[in-house]
Amino acid sequence: MIKDCKICGVTDSETLKYIINHPFPAKYIGFICNYKKSPRYLKFDKLKKLINVNKKKSKFVAVLVNPDRKILEKIQHLKFDYYQIYDCSPDEIKKIKERYKKKIISAFTIKNALDVEKYKLYKNISDIFLFDSKGYEKSMSFKHSLIKNIKFNKKVMLAGNIQYDDELEKYKKIADIIDISGGLETSGLKDISKIEIFLNKIKKLY
Numbered sequence: 774m775i776k777d778c779k780i781c782g783v784t785d786s787e788t789l790k791y792i793i794n795h796p797f798p799a800k801y802i803g804f805i806c807n808y809k810k811s812p813r814y815l816k817f818d819k820l821k822k823l824i825n826v827n828k829k830k831s832k833f834v835a836v837l838v839n840p841d842r843k844i845l846e847k848i849q850h851l852k853f854d855y856y857q858i859y860d861c862s863p864d865e866i867k868k869i870k871e872r873y874k875k876k877i878i879s880a881f882t883i884k885n886a887l888d889v890e891k892y893k894l895y896k897n898i899s900d901i902f903l904f905d906s907k908g909y910e911k912s913m914s915f916k917h918s919l920i921k922n923i924k925f926n927k928k929v930m931l932a933g934n935i936q937y938d939d940e941l942e943k944y945k946k947i948a949d950i951i952d953i954s955g956g957l958e959t960s961g962l963k964d965i966s967k968i969e970i971f972l973n974k975i976k977k978l979y
Contacts, residue, residue: 775945778975779803779930780968781836781954782813786823788963793829795969797976801930801950803834803857807844812961813954817847824852834878840869849873857903867898876900878930882907883915889923899927903952906933921947937971941978951975
């Protein structure tokens with residue numbers, strides 16, 4: 774049952790304020806902290822300034838790909854509620870969680886059923902499971918049906934080339950949270966009109 778959404782890859786204050794102040798704000802807002810290949814990557818100084826706002830009802834998510842100690846130390850005092858982590862072992866994530874006292878979204882990039890099975894290694898250290906495509910900075914899809922019939926012990930966040938005008942009802946039996954980024958953009962930039970449509974569609978699923 775979909776109850777929440779995450780808008781990822783926010784890079785400007787206008788978009789951020791719009792989401793936070795929306796009548797149905799995204800519960801989770803993601804910022805790309807260390808993955809420089811992404812066009813949505815934010816240098817530290819810009820990131821620090823951007824998220825120094827009143828979050829209101831939203832939770833801020835640091836999106837991290839195999840983060841090193843340097844970036845973790847730099848962002849530890851910023852207003853992040855969750856660390857969304859790709860490409861780290863369970864032991865690495867456990868150490869990060871214990872050291873920085875953040876909730877963890879363990880992100881899995883999926884191509885086949887074997888990739889899905891990896892979640893079992895992370896079930897004791899994750900607060901949310903995120904199932905994404907192999908695309909990283911590119912908007913790619915995976916077969917969402919691969920996770921449809923699994924009973925997870927955590928909330929499930931679903932990403933992978935989801936579009937603002939998709940029939941979101943088709944994800945209701947798969948995920949608790951829809952994660953969208955490129956699907957809310959026009960010419961590589963977040964589009965307020967698409968965000969408006971998407972947030973209202975999510976609200977109707979509650």
